[in-house]
Amino acid sequence: MTIELHGVAFSYANDATKSLLNIDHWSVAKGERVLVHGPSGSGKSTLLNVMGGLLTCSVGEVTLLGERLDRMNARQRDQFRANHVGYVFQRFNLVPYLNAIENIELASTFAAGKQRSSVREEATNLLHSLNVIPSDWSKPTSHLSMGQQQRVAIARALINTPEILIADEPTSSLDAENRDNFLRLLLGLVDEKNTTLVFVSHDLAIAQYFTRVQALSEFNKEHC
Amino acid sequence: MFLTVASKSLLNRKGSVAMTLMAISVAIFVLLGIEHVRQQARDSFASTVSGVDLIVGAKTGSLNLLLYSVFRIGSPTDNIRWETYEQVVADPAVAWAIPISLGDSHEGYRVVGTTSAYFDHFSYGKKRRLEFTSGAPFEGTFDAVLGSEVAKTLGYKIDSEIVLAHGLATTSFSLHDNKPFTVVGILAPTGTPVDQTIHVPLQGIDAMHSDWPQGPANLAIKSGAEPGATPAKPESITAFMLGLKSKMSIFGVQRQINDLKEEPLMAILPGVALAELWQMVGLFEDVLRLISALVLLAAVLGLGAVLLSSVRERNQEIHLLRILGAPPYYLFLLIEMEAVLIALAGMLIGGASLYVALILVEDALFANFGLYLEADLLTLEGLSILGAVLLSAIVAAGVPSVQIYTAASRYFER
Ligand SMILES: Nc1ncnc2c1ncn2[C@@H]1O[C@H](COP(=O)(O)OP(=O)(O)OP(=O)(O)O)[C@@H](O)[C@H]1O
Ligand SMILES: [Mg+2]
DSSP states (O other): OOOOEEEEEOGGGGGTSSSSSSOOOOOEETOOEEEEOOOTTHHHHHHHHTTTTTSSSSEEEEEETEEEGGGGGHOOOOHHHHHHHHEEEEEOOOTSSSSHHHHHHHHHHHHSOOOOHHHHHHHHHHHHHEEEEEOOOOSGGGGGGGHHHHHHHHHHHTTTOSEEEEEEEEEEEEEEEHHHHHHHHHHHHHHHHHOOEEOOSGGGGGGGOOEEEEEEEHOOBBBO | OOOHHHHHHHHHHHHHHHHHHHHHHHHHHHHHHHHHHHHHHHHHHSSSSSSSOOEESSSSSSHHHHHHHHHOOOOOOEEEEEEEEEHTTTTEEEEEEEEEEEEEETTTTTEEOOTTTHHHHEETTOOOOOOOEEEEESSTTEEEEEEEEHHHTTOOTTOEEOOOOOOOOOTTOOOOOSEEEEEEEEEEEOSSGGGGGGEEHHHHHHHHTOTTTTTGGGGGOOOOOOOSSOOOOOOOOEEEEEEEOOOGGGGHHHHHHHTTTSOOOOEHHHHHHHHHHHHHHHHHHHHHHHHHEEEEHHHHHHHHHHHHHHHHHHHHHHHHHHHTOOHHHHHHHHHHHHHHHHHHHHHHOOOOOOOHOOOOHHHHHHHHHHOOOOOOOSSHHHHHEEEEHHHHHHHTTTTHHHHHHHHHHHGGGG
């Protein structure tokens, strides 16, 4: 299994009485493309942050690629995330004052061992296949449209060829046309690289793109 | 990449960054400028007289001797008999001697009676000799050579006639108005008390006093001399400067003079006495340093404030960098790097503008005051000031850096 959660319980420190996440068992196999949906505030983003080691759960095991995230220290989790997990969000995916290439290069500096020249080559390949035209590569990303920014964000998330890609409603700010365009390009690359994808959205209209569609409530038992 | 992020992030906040950069640049301009002027003042003070090995006068405090013989401030306690002078100068270790006779003035400027040795041997600064802008050293008894400021302020030219007064006040009752002196030479500016001095031959002083019935005893010529005639020898002088053949003999000669039985004399090393005097005005240096430190403090506090307010606007970057796997200390270093970049840019701007300013005023200062400001900023002191600026920028950025560090480590648990 690429992702495996066991007996995970999580609550925010300022709301410790209520356990937001309570997952007996949940796993994602290599190459799966999972869509998790659920109402606002149900804890979808929280789940993704626990999976990426950005939040640590009080009890339970979080295993990614066979490695126990819950046993790592903060520095090891950061390093693991840089090397193995890519993230795409609804927005604010890019440093606004850096251009597309710089944003992608920045992402690569935290991952282990890649040469700068090969990063640049891969970045241009990714941007080409994501239909970002070269004249947009050197603009500050704050000057790009939302659709363009989200496509650059895919390139940034995939530059370190992570085994796991986590997407938190990346299409919510896009119109229908841009959304389909984005999903086609994203899933094309995910297929090509055999990346495991966990995608969160409340938009079930995109269910067709995924191999598994699950409501968060199916595997998360909320306790009070 | 780290540098790119830091510098582009600064460029992204042009307005506030430009303001702090300006504050830092001004601070560096002031810091380096004050340090420079302080050093130059000390150097030019220390080189008020150079190449003179010993200054000899009647026994008094060494500062007092220095003040009246070199700075023409204060008055001598006693005189030196001419015979004693000749005896000391006869020592084979002595290369040359400049006798000095003080006590007269003209329009508030002091008159120094001396010999032509003064123009041959007196030097200041880095062994610079006196130079004439016009005319030549005195030859006749009633010839006078003016310091540059005297000539300029009083509007004297070659062949102007001047009347000297006994005593030091401008409105002295005792004008020697029957004995006018003729200006034969005007000296180039030196930036030393020489500029404010009127030089006349020793014989001129004595001749001037010879027909003065109540002439002061200490300046009276030997009885029997014709009034107005050039006396063979003066009775006494106020002080004299010695150049020795070898530096090795300085202390020996000094001891001999101090132990002289005939007359209680003292000899001082001008360099040592000048350093002592400078120490007494050391408070002035401390005040300058304090002002510099406060200017720097204000500037780096401004820098800290600007960076601190930027931290609040940087949640998006914190979020993003943490997602990418950047550890919290990366953000700490990012803020510190921004502070360092601003400090370095400030050094460049402040240093360069000071350099230009010094070049611009250099010529004017030298022409008018004989002050030579070297536009040499990369001294050890200058570099240590820059080091201190960098260090204080890093310390001042510590507050925002720690704040962004804590924000980054708790970002997702907020
Ligand atoms: N940093 C935080 N600190 C404390 N409570 C939080 C934090 N983030 C989220 N919560 C709370 O946890 C619950 C779940 O939030 P979460 O963001 O995971 O929901 P979500 O399913 O992603 O919602 P949405 O669909 O609106 O994005 C919400 O009640 C929210 O108020
Ligand atoms: Mg969410």
